[in-house]
Amino acid sequence: MQERIAVIDLGSNTTRMIVVGYVPHQTFKLLDEVREAVRLAHGIGADGKLQLIPMNRAIKTMRLFHQMCRGIGVDRIVPVATSAVREASNREEFLARVRDEAGLDFRVLTAAEEAYYGYLGAINTLDMQNGCVIDIGGGSTQVTVVQQRQLAQSISRPIGAVRLTDRFVKSDPMNVRDFKILERAIAAQFADVPWLTQQGGSLGGIGGTIRALAEIDQKLRNHPIDRVHGHRLSADRVNELLELFRSLTVKQREDLPGLSRDRADLILAGTAILAEVMRRGKFSQITISGQGLREGLFFEHFMRGTSPIIPDIRSFSVTNLARMYHYEAVHSAKVRDLALSMFDQLLPMHGYDLWARELLGHAAILHDIGNAVNYYDHHKHGAYLVVNSSMQGFSHREVAILALLVRYHRKGEVSVDHYQQVLFPGDGELVAKMAAILRLAEFLERRKNQVIQDITVEIGKIVRIVTHAAGDTTVEVWDANRAAGLFRKAFGCEVDIV
Template structure:
């Protein structure tokens, strides 16, 4: 039975309600997402929230409650961050929200907030060691993790709104203003000795980070619509900062990709990133589209422990994708098993030297080859490519996502070439051979289970009788699959430059593991 629940994040800049649906296996899908820009930071003076801020917040919470009630959702997780935490009348606000709307808001401590950012990252990225930084309106959280385990964390009591107010007194900041902000940040970061010279990636969370990614993607006409796991090198971040710092507010608003209601505070935000990259000696900043509420969510679903390896993240992602798009799982798992069996046996026979990385891509692609059917059984391969290249498959880089999408949807060279041509900034012509070869393995494996009944339970390559032959151990004679194998086998033979025929073998023993 599916259950819905809401997560409310009462931030210093924005209040956001996200509605999730959790299926019977516990996997969660976002089904609605609404935000209101309250800019509470502006209503906190000298550690006190003014009455207007309080009224705005209560009104907003009441509206969120209405929306949840309209959907009959009673299960609500609500948290508040810096603006409330830093207000001496924060608990009064929480009491009033509770009385007037029935929503019980938990005020997060800075360390909690930092930990949720870290959790969001290790649950959705293929990075074992890194520094996370989440800049909000009124606070900034940093953590350091290695082996996916949290090593240290800290919350600074400044954010983009407060830094802008403290340091920038005109639209175009002067060199002095910029350098005094940088000096301030350097001192702040020094209070966390574990940040210094880590030389690991910095993972940036939050609206400023997303906006930075958008600006860079627009500038280079990036071919994928995805911010999560998007890398910028240190020079790119410095370049954007320099470019923006010379513009007036109105000019900044016209920069392609910039979020208009963030143009006034983005400079402070990017300065924080740039300073941290230098301080930590990091080669790159990687944007995370997952943050606080995803960390909270992962705690609800997976508990407080981080996944022990990227493999766990991949398995969960793939599983969620399969559930979400109603894949026939016994079929998908069987196709994956057959594809990997072919891959391994071809290796044994010396026909390739691919490694674990390619094997993992093949496994993911085989498990997900049918997702496009949820859109339509016609042109399902095109739909599979669309879904896998447009919907986040957490835990993979953009390049890996595209390779999986191309292998999973592989049908012909013509289609593959048009896919490659669209993404020359992410994949290269040299990937063509890999995709083609693995794609043919999936195509053959799909045909080996065309009836989706796992009637052919095992395949074995043999050269006992001379030429390489694929023995198909099936439950009985005359299977539909055998009538359909000639074409995919001929195509695979051509792509792999490997003459291969098949022979049915009746074998009614249970499937081999």
């Protein structure tokens, strides 16, 4: 039975709520998300007190969130607060007001808990074995070391986009002198972290600042996949964006595509933190996760009773998407088995590795999900669903390849032009050959009755595919031969299915 959970993250700058429908250990779907820039940490002075106006903004927002939860039938609300509340000298007064006026009993996360849940949200959505996860918030920054997907160690530093902006951003646009002071202040926060200089490798990023960087970069580059999750930024690109922000006034930044107005004054300080961590840790690029602390808290409930770490995020992501759109599990599994058997036996002709094989298998599971929209053009609908769904653990290049394989599993001449920006040289040929294999596998399962149990591929001047069946295969052989045109074109030879 599906449950509904809402997770509220009251941060120093923004408060966000996600609502997720889920069946524990099986499937989940984001049902709603809402954010509001409450700027709770704004104006905190030497006495450490949250100011009245930001507190009132936050409490008003919490009342609205609670009303939303009641209206959409949420079974459980998990409200948490992070550094702004954690460090406030008047936090108990504020929490009491939230309880009395908004009806929500907030849990204040420790710095270690904040790092843990951010790590959990990232590790269950990024294909990362070893490396670091950075979470840049409004009031603090967490850096977590990941070894074999496990949290090895973490640090929390009292620097965030709001806190640094309030303290150091005094000129607009920021002059070089002020900027150098900001950079030195950030560097000093990581000077006593010797293990950071020994990292390198993978870096995953979460938090509003990092998501905003991805959105800006995508808009400026006209990126073909409109989702920040899985987007990658090189260290050079981060520094380019940092200099761009420094050279612009806040008003000018507000006009940048992909940047919300309420973050225009904060993006410079937040990006400066990321640039310093990438420099110090020798990270050549960062992979952005669209998920973070909220999703980490959700995964704790989703995986309750077991480890909250999903063992194989890529396979889980594919199965989750397939279930979401009511796929035919037995049929899809048979198409996958036939496609992978064909892939293995055709290895001398294509030479592709296990990575390509994995993508082919995933595409086979997803090939018919477009039927949830309409049978007609379901190959196009399916490709759209792949590109616009949360394909956790996959790069944008891989998402594009999966979408293209789903798009051409049924008919059509292969074209990869729309995704050329995220593809590598040679990917067009890979897609054509893998789509040709998937198309034959689909038609060899034409009646969805698993009558063809296996195949043997004989490679010669003509490729001969021999079916091994438990019954009559007249329909499958007839339709597979009719669909073999893409195979002939992609592999440059005749093919005969018997």
